[in-house]
Amino acid sequence: MIVRQARIEDIPLLARIAARSQRAAFATILEPDALAGRDAAYFAERFTGSWKRMLVAAQQDEVLGFLLMTEGHIDMLFMDPDGSGQGGGAQLLEEAEARGAKSLECFRDNHGARRFYERRGWRVTRTYEREFAGRNRSFVFYEKGTAI
Numbered sequence: 001m002i003v004r005q006a007r008i009e010d011i012p013l014l015a016r017i018a019a020r021s022q023r024a025a026f027a028t029i030l031e032p033d034a035l036a037g038r039d040a041a042y043f044a045e046r047f048t049g050s051w052k053r054m055l056v057a058a059q060q061d062e063v064l065g066f067l068l069m070t071e072g073h074i075d076m077l078f079m080d081p082d083g084s085g086q087g088g089g090a091q092l093l094e095e096a097e098a099r100g101a102k103s104l105e106c107f108r109d110n111h112g113a114r115r116f117y118e119r120r121g122w123r124v125t126r127t128y129e130r131e132f133a134g135r136n137r138s139f140v141f142y143e144k145g146t147a148i
Contacts, residue, residue, distance in 0.1 A: 001088050003095045006054035006066060014054065014066050015043035021065075021078035029107050034133035050075075055095055057088030067092040074104035077113075093120055097144060108138035117142055 006014065019040045026035060047054070050068055057065045057079070064083030068075040074096055079089045093101075106113050108127060122142040129136045 001057060001059050001064075001086065001091055003088075003091050004056050004058065006051045006056045008051055010054075010056060010063065010066075011044055011047045011051055012040070013063050014047055014051075014056070015040040017063065017065060017080045018043040018047075018076070018078050020081055024081040025078075025110060025113065026107070029109050029137075030133055031135075034135075037133070055092055057092050059083075059086065059088070064088045065092060067096050069096050069099065069101055072100045072102040074101050077104075089116060090120065093117075102144055104142045106140050106142060108140050114140070 019038060019042070022038055023035050047068075050070075053069055055067045055069075056063050057067075062083075063080075064086060065077070065079035065088045067077045074093075077089060077092055077096075104117070104122070106117065122144055124140045125143045126141045127138065128141070129138050131137070132139075
C-alpha cells in the first residue's frame with residue numbers, strides 16, 4: 001500500500017469512490033434523497049478545486065481510497081467499500097497527521113468511523129448539531145490527543 005498525492009486525472013475515480021463509500025457508510029444516517037444528491041458528478045465537481053489537497057491510498061496502481069485536508073482539518077476520508085480493511089485508511093490518516101492534521105468532524109452515528117479514529121488516538125472534544133443535506137444532524141468533533 002502506498003500513499004501519494006492525488007492527480008487531476010484521479011478525480012473521476014475519487015468521485016466514484018466518494019459516492020460509493022458515502023452510500024455504504026451513511027445509509028442509516030442520511031435519507032435516500034440526500035444520498036442520491038451526492039453522486040459521482042457531485043463529488044467530481046467538488047474535487048475539481050480541491051484535488052491538490054488530497055492524498056490517495058493505492059495498492060499496485062489500484063486506488064482504494066483518499067483523504068482531503070484543509071489547513072490541518074480532515075474534511076473527508078473515504079475508502080472504497082471493496083477496498084476497506086486493507087490498511088489504506090490508517091496509512092492515509094497517518095500521513096495526514098504527519099502533514100499537520102489536528103481535527104476532523106464525524107457524524108455522531110457513524111460508529112465504524114468513530115471506532116477507527118478513536119483506535120488511532122483521536123478524541124471527541126465536542127458534540128453539536130448543524131445543518132447537513134437540508135436537515136439538522138448530530139456531529140462529533142475530534143482532535144488528536146485531547147478529550148472532553
